[in-house]
Amino acid sequence: MLDYNLEKRGEASLYEYVYQQIRDDIVAGRIAAGEHLPSKRAFASHLGISVITIENAYSQLLAEGYICSKPRRGYYACELSDAPVLPLAAGGIDRDTVSVGPSAHDVNGRTEQFAPLSPSALEAARLWQSALRATLTSEDEREIFSPAPAQGTARLRRAIAHHLRGTRGMNIDPDNIVIGAGAQLLDTMLVQLLGADKVYAVEDPGYLRLTRIYQAMGCNVRHIPLDDGGVDLSTLQKSGTDVLHLMPSHQYPTGLVTSIARRYALLSWAAERPGRYLIEDDFDCEFRLAGKPIPALTSIDAAQSVIYTNTFSKSLSSALRLAYMVLPDELMERFRRNLGFYASSVSSVDQVALARLLESGDYERHVNRVRVRAREARDGLAALVRKTFPAGEVSIEHEDAGLYCTVVAERGTDGSSFAQALTRSSIPFVDISECYWCADGASAPENSSQILVQYDDLSPKVLNTLELQLMEALCNLSE
Missing domain, CATH: 3.90.1150.10 (Aspartate Aminotransferase, domain 1)
Structure with missing residues (x-):
């Protein structure tokens, strides 16, 4: 029977602590692949806590792919691939800090067609109007009307780094963040950064405009099918791919969550050869309606082979064109050297207004209300x-x-x-x-x-x- 000292849980909730302990034991091999976990009722009785606490811990482990469920037989630990990964954070993620998703015709701020504004979109519009008014009336004019650096303003990059630390478990240097006017612009900049001579791969089914963006940049594009764990590894390995663009936390359009075993295998694939990268399109990342958000792939990447991309366009308005990417150290140096001549594509006013929303907590309160709906x-x-x-x-x-x-x-x-x-x-x-x-x-x-x-x-x-x-x-x- 597994035995954990609940007095050491600190500020973590009971279910979070049990989840973390089992997760860490599976990663470290103390719980072997295929090992049968105790029943919820027996485990709860052993630890002296409620069955619902164990159920919540098992549900989170199941959602992330650390364990699997076999009908009428219980829960078993999954096998994890060997990969260069960072230690998992012990503090957990604040699941009350989330973002608002796009319409059914919008992915990462990329609007497919016009649609009536939803209640969430109307609320976001009012929030943004208020933030702009406050920015124009109370912020230093030299800050809001000066041209922003190519990477974006330092203030917004610091606010985003803090946001990612709290919501995605990512310890990010603000100097590795690049702000851009929408995800499509960042996609094209990544091709400029990595090279159009690389073979790029996307998920299938997936976001078809992404294929067209890569093709328009002169790239050779592969389409990789999905299985229950995520991107099909066998097809990926045979495809000659150099750069894989994927949505591991909530795939569009299937909703699939890439399992932790498949994430480790993908990190191993990327580390096999210099110049291979995973572009983590963290679409719908923080919007999980039960349990904790699925940790970002970047948060366990020790080899710096993951490029993290996300956007605020979907949480506020696609018309704002606010997106960002987090580059590994080597690519960040390449960006400064080869693309640092670009002027920032997002106005300083908009960047300061967004930073204010993140700093004040207004953004979190807004998206939490949307999650309730x-x-x-x-x-x-x-x-x-x-x-x-x-x-x-x-x-x-x-x-x-x-x-x-x-x-x-x-x-x-x-x-x-x-x-x-x-x-x-x-x-x-x-x-x-x-x-x-x-x-x-x-x-x-x-x-x-x-x-x-x-x-x-x-x-x-x-x-x-x-x-x-x-x-x-x-x-x-x-x-």
Whole structure:
């Protein structure tokens, strides 16, 4: 039986401490791969704590891929690949500091089409207007109207580094951060930095515009399929890839979370050859609705082979074009040497306004309110699906991983009516079959229909309308 001294947990909650201890034991090999973990009830009784505490700890370990569940047999430790990784942080991540996600047609601030502003977007717009007014009236004019350095203002870079330390467990030097006007600009700068002669790979299904960006820069692009653990390693190893662009914490559009074993294997792949890099597109990173956010791949990268990218465009407004990347030391020196002549693409006013939001805590309070609404929408959608499809012909996957979920309907069943009802209810959604790059011979699964639905589009009123449309559609099918 595992035995942990709960008096040493410090400020960590009980479930966080138990999660950390088991996680560290699996990483260190003290819990062997395949070893059976104690049952929740027996473990809780042994430690003298509640079963729900053990359940929460096991759920987090399961979400990150440290353990697996076998029906009617319990939980087992997963095998982890050997990789050069940093020690895992003991303090845990503040899961109450999160960001707001994009619309169903928007990835990393890259808007696919116009849509009515959601309640979260309206709230964000008012927050940004207030921040701009405060910046213009109270900040030093020399700071807000002077040209920003190529990397961005030191104040915003410090604020972002502090934000990443609290939300993603990343100990980042602000001097390694580069601010840019949107993720697309940073993608093109990375090609300039790494070289267009490299072979770039993206996930399939994935964000198709990313392929077109790399192709427009003259790059050779590969498309790597996904399995249950993340990017398929066998295909990646055969592809001749130099740079892999992936979304490990919440993949678009599937919602898949890359397992910890696969993360270690990817770090090993990158470390095998000089010049290999992983671009961690931390889309939807902090938006987990249950448990702790999934730690960033960068937070365990000891070989400095991960380039971290993220954006505030999706949490405030895509119109703001606020994104950033964190470069390894070697690439940061290359940036200063080869790209340091660029003027900053984001105004100093906007950078100072964003820094104020991060420093004051207004940003965190705003996104926490949005997360509460997202949980309510998630619960409402789950209840509606259970009520309307009690036989399970429609199911929801990855419902806790971020601010959208995947709705799966088995083909040839009444589940096909779900997408029709969404359309009639004017609820935006993404058909995942349209996110495959079929030019590489890939094809969408034929046995089921998978669609992406964002919680921010599901108010109680909208869910009521959806239920009526579903009942009507099901009645028509039965006639």
